[in-house]
Amino acid sequence: MKVGVLGGGRMGAGIAHAFLLADCEVVVVERDDQTVDAAAQRISESIARSIERGATGRGADELEAALTVGRDIAAFSVCETVIEAVPEDRAVKAEALSRIAGAAPDAVIASNTSSISIDDLAASLARPDRFLGLHFFNPVPASTLVEVVAGAATAPAVLDRARGWVELLGKTPIVVRDSPGFASSRLGIVLALEAIRMLESGVASAEDLDRAMELGYRHPMGPLRTTDIVGLDVRLGIAEELQAALGERFAPPALLRQLVAEGKLGRKSGEGFYRWERP
Template sequence: MTAPTVAAVVGGGTMGAGIAHVLLAAGTRVTLAEATPERAAAARDAVAVSLRKAHDRGKLDLPPEQLLPRLSTVPAVTELPPTAELVVEAVPEDLDLKRRVLAEAANTCPRAVLASNTSALSIAAIAADLAPARTLGMHFFNPVPAQELVELVTHDAVAENAVTQARAWAEALGKTVIIVRDAPGFATSRLGVAVGLEAIRMLEEGVASAEDIDTGMRLGYRWPMGPLRLTDLVGLDVRLAIAEHLAGELGPRFTPPQLLRDKVARGELGRKTGRGFFDWT
């Protein structure tokens, strides 16, 4: 199994930087698209820091100085290399934005497998009228370098060879792959959000403290991280958006608790803002 020789990542936030990290570590030349020079520089710095930490922990054979020359940045999707074999979009969870990004990628990179890192949006809806035969979901998990799973999401119009190729590439990155049919929330987000929302309701009702709810899941069910701390890591705003989407698709059992809405309204979004259900300062 070998990783793609040339790949592109659109969006240099937490997920995009993490995806770039694992591709670089596997020997791939990566082009990262970001809209402004400032955001591109921030993404490159994030990748460099991530690679340095991995190397210091013995998780990466080559030092970052030998890997970073393989990373380039461009200001637009239309400037991605046409030879790219894989394009992964990691932009915010907005259907129109993802469709626009992948439409540009489909034209710019005519032979690439087009992958969306969405955690909940319909892959069929993203792929419709674009290049559906080579578009699929490739859902990485945060933090990408450490998390072992990639959830490949298929739909009726995707070509089998695109799924086979994406699976081989993900495994070459050291990931374990599960194949999931396109459905609201797929497998992981649907289950993870359900538990996370129930944990928030329990906190809202005073059943237990955030720390004790998380400790119960860690020690009682061997979760590596409790659902509330995980929500802080994912971002309360991201979890709220996914919950609202799932509520619209699957019904009121995914209705976001008022506590979640209140925290997002106050800007308490989790680790990225310093406070969510826990204090990260």
């Protein structure tokens, strides 16, 4: 199976890595030589970590031989499916999907959006029946869930194929109807926003708010540390999408806006609600 990924950032690289470990050939397309080199290095380092953990019995040379990273979007023409993994911005994603559709008219196209309406994104596509959401979670190699988002026009056979692809990766698919925030983002953001408001008003420290959910409710990770891993900018984008669709209960707290404006985006920037080693 040949899989295309548009965007080789943290999420795109993780998606590419997951399909490589599932014995697929993967084509990653980036925008320029600098980002091509960065994407290739990111995936190579991720493969090396998988080998060190014993997650695959295959060597780096064999896995990387199945990977192509470049700038030519025409390389998607041979792919069975192409996954868009560009930043969480409606206009950026719409433009990316249009480019993919032009290069791979027969492929199933998926968006890795965490909150933007699949039906809205499908509106400009000639084949909305071959389009759906595949919402992967960060970090992709370690996560076990993929949210399969069905648009109003998504063909049932396409959903079945997508479930099969997720299972091929050793992950569990859940199928949800296109709605604001889908299932995971909508539920997760409620807890995250309330935790940020409580931190903002001095109810407790970030560490103790997280411990409340980890020890009291057996969450594997508290909402503020999770927000750091997801990315504060990503959480802000989701909150703004949901505020517009569902009302003020999803309004982003001032503290979240402040930290994003300061460039404190969580683990990827080295600081958010916690301090992290720079990736």
